[in-house]
Amino acid sequence: MPNYVVPRCYISRSIIGLARFYRVASPTCYSILSEHLKNQRIDEAKELFERIPSPNIYLCTKMIAGYxxxxxxxxxxxLFDKMPVKDTVMWNLMIKGCVECGNTEMGLKLFEEMTQRNVVSYTTMISGYLKFGKVEEAESLFSEMPQRDVAAWNAMLYGYFENGRVEEAVKLFELMPYRNVISWTSVISGLDQHGRSDEALLIFKKMVNFFIEPTSSTFASVITACANARDLGLGSEIHACVVKLGYQYDTYVTASLITLYANCMRMNDSSKVFSERLHINIVVWTSLLTGYGLNYKHKEALKVFGDMIRIGLLPNQSSFTSALNSSCEMESIDLGKEIHGVAVKLGLNTDAFVGNSLVVLYSKCGNINDGLIAFKEIPEKNTVSWNSTIVGCAQHGFGNWALTLFAQMVRSRADMDDITFTGLLxxxxxxxxxxxxxxxxxxxPQSxxxxxxxxxxxxxxxxLCRSGKLNEAEDLVKSMPMRPNLSIWLALLSGCKKHLNLELAERAADNIFHLDPNCSAAYVLLSNIYAFSGRWNDVARVRGNMRRRGNTKQPGCSWVNQMGIRHTFLSGDTSHPLSRRIYEKLEMLTEKLKEYGYVPDQRYALHDVEDEQKEVLLSYHSERLAICFALIxxxxxxxxxxxxxxxxxxCHSAIKLIAKIVDREIIVRDSSRFHHFRDGFCSCSDYW
Known part of the structure; x- marks a missing residue:
């Protein structure tokens, strides 16, 4: 006779029938109920429970816990209110349920109604208060406890760290009458998470001296502290200890080891740790992915992400954030869009961390519109969300958009920081x-x-400099409450170039050379100002000083990214495999430009040569070669x-016309901002 598999629903119904018939709950009924609750089939568990006529306190406790x-x-x-008899376990379970659901008021009400509170009751309420940032209430209850076990002390210790009360946590740790391995691990992890990794490592050494045996969680925490402190020596020693004790295959220990070696620029060792066994845990894969990104090995990072997808391992928020950051660093919007598509399929594109990375990716790769769409799709925007979008709008020259976003940010009462105002300015x-x-x-200062x-x-x-208010800009620099740095003097010197103020330019340059005699940017800017003014002797003098100091001018280069491959061009470059076609396209465009009335501005040649040679120098600038490559x-x-x-x-004037000639949008990101050229115009309105 063939064996048939009886569907689970028929088994459940049969058990329910037996329960009704015998008016009792059988052992099988207990097991079915437990299985429903374990697998979060709460409605099925409820249906079964309600058909049991006289459930005992054990069944009621399980059902309350499940709810x-x-x-x-x-x-x-x-269900709790219906119980005629309630033991301490049930009271504690109900209090725990209240605080875990965020209803600390109801939890406190039940706690106060309890006639026989034990240490678990107090500890549960204390943990609930700390979970929701009610530190003072937790402290008050902790002080009232008639007796405290190590779990109660650990709850306060962990809660202090979680709420940023680091000093209180350290003092409490010192006062503890008894500490177990959880206490030590909490302090190591808490100090490390609050940027005090060196202190965390000292605590670990003290723990070892007290002969406290570390657990896998301890090792994961202390290795992470080594990673953040860049302490490769101690980290390697702990790695050896981990291997001896057999913890090297623990998921979090493995992830911490990968991060340690990655942070210490030892990606070969990170890769070796990863390859020691087949991993199916997302934490380990994400650690390797992030490690490659930290070491500027973005192609390898994206390969790890692709391998995760291929083996069927679903990425989490951290995986997507790291992969998108690598795409951004490679300036590859094509690869970023593919990753974005995977995030949409998994429903993670609206996560704040993923959404923020998408905003940065699209903004930095020239597509601010898609960046704004990604921003709008984030339901719970944080400060980073607002800042990333404001900075993106600033980079693309959309100042009104940035100010509109700021107004929305103020209305939403989001937290602002110094980056917010840097982006707005x-x-x-x-x-x-x-x-x-x-x-x-x-x-x-008023906000x-x-x-x-x-x-x-x-x-x-x-x-001020861009608006021609050079004297006001200099007065502002002089009135600063702190000493001006290179960035401020360079901003002033750059403004002098735009408005050809030689006297102020020389004063600004003197201040720069006083701070940094080898600042090549200042030499180049000053030389260019002299060249614009036709003072070629001064140009030669500045360039001579620059050479004597061993400084060299950074050569201008432009590049185009296509499917993760960067095509780079220097001025007058002939090394690219498609050079012949590029120059043919350039010659054709040069002829077209003349038909549209373009006349080269020879001031930008910046060399004391014949006019015809200046025209040639200008026409072969790197950005024009890159544009021609992209066109073909x-x-x-x-x-x-x-x-x-x-x-x-x-080049700015020429590219405006090229965009009109070829009827395509041309986006150029220079060291200052993005320019969107379309139909003979630029988004910067010739103001940059």
Whole structure:
């Protein structure tokens, strides 16, 4: 006779029938109920439970626990109220359910109604208070405890660290009459998480001296502390100890070891730890993925991400964040979009951390519109979400958008920080909004506890210089309460180049060379100012000083990223395999430019040579070669070119016309900002 598999639903119904028939709950009924609760089939468990006529206290306790664990607090309370007899275990379980569901008021009410409280009752309430940041209430209850076991002390210790009360946690640890391995591990982990990794390692050494045997959690915490402290020596010793004790295959220990070697720039060792066994845990894979990113091995990082997908391991928020960051560093919007698609399928694109990474990716790769869409899809925006989007708008010259976002940020009562105002001031600078920039700068010290930083002063100097207020900018620098740094003087010197103020330029350069005699950017800027003014003897003098100090001018280069491959071009470059076609395209465009009335601005040649040679030098600038390469290798879509230096005025004029000639959007990111060229115009309105 063939064997048939009886469906689970028929078994459940049969058990229910037996229970009704015998008016008792059989052992099988207990096991079915437990299985339902274990697998979170709470409705099936409820149906079975309600058919049992006289459930005992054990069954009721299990059912209350099931309701509480599944955040069905009202049903748990209803069943609890029906119980004629309640033991201490049930009271504690109900209190725990209340605090885990966030209803500490109900938990306290039950706690106060208890006639026989024990140490577990107190500890449960204390943990609940600390979980929701009610530190003072937890302290008060802790002080009232008639007796305290080590679990109660550990609850306070852990809660202090979780709420950022590091000093109180350290003092409590010193007062503890008895400490177990959990106590020591909590202190090691807590100190490390609050940036005190060196102290965490000292605690571990003290723990070893007290002959406390570490657990896998202890090792994971102390190895993470070694990673954050970049202590490779101690980390390697602990690794050897971990192997001897057989903890090397623990998931979190493995992940910590991978992070240790990655942080210490030993990716070969990280990879070796990873390859010692087949891992199916996302934490381990994400540690390797993040480690490659930290070591600027972004291709390897993305390969790890791809391997995760191929073996069927679903990435988590951290995995997506690391993969998107690597795509961003590679400036590969194509790969980033593929990762974005996977995040959408898994429903993680709206996670704040993933969403923030998407905003940064699209903004840095030239697509601010998609960055704004990613921002809007984040339901719970944090400070990083707002800052990333504001900074992105600033980089693209959309100052009004940045200010609109700031107004929304104020209305939503989101926390602001110094980065918020740095982004806003940069937006005003790139959009020529002088008065709004002034008001924002004055608003910073009034808004909150945020202090005006050197970065804010640098942005304000830049705003004034771009608006031609050079004297006001110099006065602001002189009135600063802190010493101006290189960034501020360079902003002033750059403004002198735009408005050809030689006297102020020389004063700014003197201050720069006093701070850093080898600042190559200052030499180049001063040399260019002299060249613009036709003072070629001064140009030769500055360049001679630069050579004598061993400084060299950073060569201008531009690049285009296509499917993760970077194509780089220098001025007059002929090394690319497609050089012949690139120069043919360039010659064709040069002829077209003349038909549209383009006349080269020879001031930007910056060399004392004949006019014809200046024209040739200008036409072979790296950004033009990169644009021609993109034109012959792509069709119809927008072209994005990256440049390491600021785009020159002549190329800026030429690219506006090229965009009109080829009828395509051309996006150029230089060292200052993004330029969106379309139909003969640029998004910067010729203000950069």
């Amino acid at each position: 509480a664990e599944n955040l069905r607090l009202n049903e748990a309370l209803q 940069a937006a005003c600078s790139h959009s020529g909004m002088l008065e709004k920039g002034r008001r924002l700068f004055q608003y910073i 909150s506890s945020i202090e005006v930083t050197l970065e804010h002063y640098s942005c304000m100097v830049d705003i 290798t792509t069709h119809g879509s927008a072209i994005t070119v990256m440049k390491n230096l600021r785009v020159c005025g002549d």
